[in-house]
Structures are given as C-alpha cells and as structure tokens.
Amino acid sequence: MVGFVPTMGFFHEGHRSLLRAARAECDVAAVSIFVNPLQFGPGEDLASYPRDVDRDLAIADAEGIDLAFMPHVEEMYPGGTPEVTVDPGPLAQRLEGASRPGHFRGVLTVVAKLFQVVGRSRAYFGEKDFQQLVLVRRMVNDLSFPVEIVGCPVSREPDGLAMSSRNVYLSPEERQAAVCLYEGLRAAAKRVHDGDRGVEQVVAEIADRIDAEPLAELDYAAVVDEATFEDVDRLEGPARALVSATVGKPRLIDNVRLDPA
Ligand code: AMP
Numbered sequence: 685m686v687g688f689v690p691t692m693g694f695f696h697e698g699h700r701s702l703l704r705a706a707r708a709e710c711d712v713a714a715v716s717i718f719v720n721p722l723q724f725g726p727g728e729d730l731a732s733y734p735r736d737v738d739r740d741l742a743i744a745d746a747e748g749i750d751l752a753f754m755p756h757v758e759e760m761y762p763g764g765t766p767e768v769t770v771d772p773g774p775l776a777q778r779l780e781g782a783s784r785p786g787h788f789r790g791v792l793t794v795v796a797k798l799f800q801v802v803g804r805s806r807a808y809f810g811e812k813d814f815q816q817l818v819l820v821r822r823m824v825n826d827l828s829f830p831v832e833i834v835g836c837p838v839s840r841e842p843d844g845l846a847m848s849s850r851n852v853y854l855s856p857e858e859r860q861a862a863v864c865l866y867e868g869l870r871a872a873a874k875r876v877h878d879g880d881r882g883v884e885q886v887v888a889e890i891a892d893r894i895d896a897e898p899l900a901e902l903d904y905a906a907v908v909d910e911a912t913f914e915d916v917d918r919l920e921g922p923a924r925a926l927v928s929a930t931v932g933k934p935r936l937i938d939n940v941r942l943d944p945a
Pocket of ligand 1: 691697808812838847
C-alpha cells in the first residue's frame with residue numbers, strides 16, 4: 685500500500701505526525717509539497733506563504749519518507765488556471781468556505797489531481813483542517829477515487845495552540861493571545877463534559893473567550909454533527925466545536941471533539 689501525505693510544506697510537528705503514520709502503516713510513503721495557488725483568495729497570503737524546501741526534505745528523510753513530489757505551478761496547471769474544477773458542494777459554502785470563497789474548490793481540485801498522480805493509496809489528512817477532511821472524504825466517496833482517507837489528531841504546542849505553518853506570522857504578543865482559540869474550545873468541551881447539552885451556551889463559551897482577548901477577532905464559532913457536518917441544536921451524539929479568529933495578521937482555525945457521554 686502507498687501512504688500519501690499532501691502538504692503545502694514548511695513542516696511542523698503536525699505534518700510530521702502524518703508522515704510518521706504513513707511510514708508506520710504503509711509499504712511506500714510519499715509526501716507532496718505544493719503551495720496551491722488555486723486555493724488562495726485574491727487578498728490572501730499566497731506570495732508570502734512560508735517556504736523552506738531544504739528543511740522539509742531533511743525532515744521527510746528523517747521520517748523515512750521514500751518519495752517527495754514537489755511540482756512547479758506550471759507542471760500542475762500547464763494550461764494556466766483550470767476551467768474544469770471539482771465542485772465541492774454546499775458544505776463548502778459554510779464556515780471556512782463562507783470566509784474564503786473558492787477555497788475548497790481549489791483544495792479539492794488539487795487533491796483530485798494529486799490522487800490521479802498517486803493512484804490507489806491511503807491518504808493522510810489532519811483533523812486540524814476538519815472541514816477540509818470531511819470534504820475530501822465526501823469527494824472520494826462521491827467521485828469513487830480508489831483512495832482511503834485517514835484522519836489524524838491535531839498536534840499542539842505545549843500551551844495548546846494548534847500547530848500551523850501560519851503561526852510564524854504571529855508576533856510574541858499575538859502568539860500568547862492565540863491560545864484563546866484552544867482555551868475557548870477546551871472550556872466548551874468541559875461544559876459538555878459537565879452535562880450541558882445546549883449548543884447555544886457552548887458556542888457562547890468559545891465566543892466569550894475570544895472576545896475577552898483584545899488581539900483576537902472572532903470569525904466564527906460553531907458546533908456541528910461529526911458525521912454530517914450539519915448544525916445541531918442539542919448535543920446528543922459526537923459533535924465538533926470549530927472556531928476561527930484573526931490574531932494579528934493570520935486567520936487561525938482550531939476544533940475539538942465534543943463527547944456527550
Ligand atoms: P498544510 O501544509 O497546512 O496544507 O497541511 C498539510 C496537512 O497537514 C493537512 O492534512 C493538515 O490538516 C495537516 N496539519 C496541519 N497542521 C496540523 C496539526 N497541527 N495537526 C495535525 N495535522 C495538521
């Protein structure tokens with residue numbers, strides 16, 4: 685079995701955890717590094733997205749990865765911006781999709797192209813980008829790709845901040861403030877653990893924590909059913925709390941599982 689880890693590079697522990705899973709579970713382990721212009725909006729950070737290919741290759745090597753695919757933009761899109769793309773459907777209109785129009789169309793289109801290159805395989809994605817993971821699973825089911833999707837848990841800094849290549853944009857003060865996303869989510873999970881089943885209060889718990897942080901601005905806080913990604917009013921089964929906030933320059937995202945026992 686081929687294990688495949690698609691990435692945009694600038695590796696951190698989150699990427700490494702996917703590489704390790706692919707290495708441990710598959711005969712051949714491959715990674716792709718491609719900063720995909722199609723998934724960036726006009727005002728977004730395509731040009732400044734952090735890159736360090738030499739370091740990435742050293743890390744891939746240290747994790748025992750057999751093969752790295754690092755195409756140029758012209759190789760992936762020889763005819764320029766493609767006219768035929770993957771329609772990500774209604775789920776892509778919500779949350780991240782609402783804030784980043786066209787983002788998931790770009791993501792699914794490049795993932796579909798990468799899956800064509802790799803063929804039958806097991807592909808590893810992080811739960812950090814939970815909506816992306818759900819959409820990739822749906823694409824694979826709906827369009828019959830011969831690829832098994834494996835979701836991997838969020839890797840965090842010691843204080844709980846979800847690791848992200850974009851964390852390098854944070855000033856020291858913003859870096860301290862950024863932990864408010866995880867703290868809000870953790871408070872929400874505790875509320876559910878303590879018996880609260882009302883979604884409104886759980887969402888308010890997250891929003892209040894972000895609002896209390898002067899350097900952070902809330903984009904959305906939401907609770908959705910884990911399987912369907914539909915909004916829920918009451919917590920009756922496994923759900924996800926998701927949050928996005930701008931802290932200084934970058935928009936950060938994070939999520940945790942909510943487990944009403
Ligand atoms: P990116 O390079 O940001 O496109 O991410 C490549 C893959 O790594 C995606 O499947 C991400 O969900 C995953 N990933 C990014 N950050 C983390 C993290 N902190 N923990 C786990 N997986 C992550």
